[in-house]
Amino acid sequence: MQKISTFLWFDDQAEAAARFYTSVFADSRIVGTTHYTEAGPGAAGTVMTVTFELAGQSYTALNGGPIFPFTEAISLQVDCADQQEVDELWTKLTADGGEDGQCGWIKDRYGLSWQLVPRVLTELIADPDRAKASRVIAAMLQMQKIDVGKLLDAAEG
Structure with a gap:
């Protein structure tokens, strides 16, 4: 695992964004996805984070809501x-x-x-x-x- 990586805050498009970015750049892939639980704050079962790589560089996308555009x-x-x-x-x-x-x-x-x-x-x-x-x-x-x-x-x- 890369020691420092980029963390991107999305409203509710983390998974779609990760799929889009990995389709644009060669040597890219989705590494893993986590989901919200009953503990929240998102609805249980919805995507919380998506970890992905673009040209070997690690990123994490969060569905965190519209708080930070x-x-x-x-x-x-x-x-x-x-x-x-x-x-x-x-x-x-x-x-x-x-x-x-x-x-x-x-x-x-x-x-x-x-x-x-x-x-x-x-x-x-x-x-x-x-x-x-x-x-x-x-x-x-x-x-x-x-x-x-x-x-x-x-x-x-």
């Missing part, structure tokens, strides 16, 4: 190998009620924020040529979904 203060960042991966994940994660955001951020249908970051963006903004890095950042700030071609054009000046 997601905000952009926390997001899951995905290292994307290329534009194709960004495009595929953007389409899947925004489907059926998700929302486009700025600078590679999106919200899925459950309200969880994601950052889809092409690896080249990280490399370009870390470039020792600070003028190049600044041009790339300026270009990225104008985007919703990150466009690798436009980042490379900005890097060239």
Whole structure:
């Protein structure tokens, strides 16, 4: 078991969310499910938690009620190998009620924020040529979904 893992609080969609997320990412699976008992606070027999893995990373989803909704203060960042991966994940994660955001951020249908970051963006903004890095950042700030071609054009000046 992983020592530190991410815990996600849902209203009552923990199981649906876990199934959705494990369908989106390779090397993912549902590990286990617990149910509320007569002790509550949820209705006895309903799903309390779902433990799942995304690309080998452990998560737990809780059906905790509407007390604590997601905000952009926390997001899951995905290292994307290329534009194709960004495009595929953007389409899947925004489907059926998700929302486009700025600078590679999106919200899925459950309200969880994601950052889809092409690896080249990280490399370009870390470039020792600070003028190049600044041009790339300026270009990225104008985007919703990150466009690798436009980042490379900005890097060239």
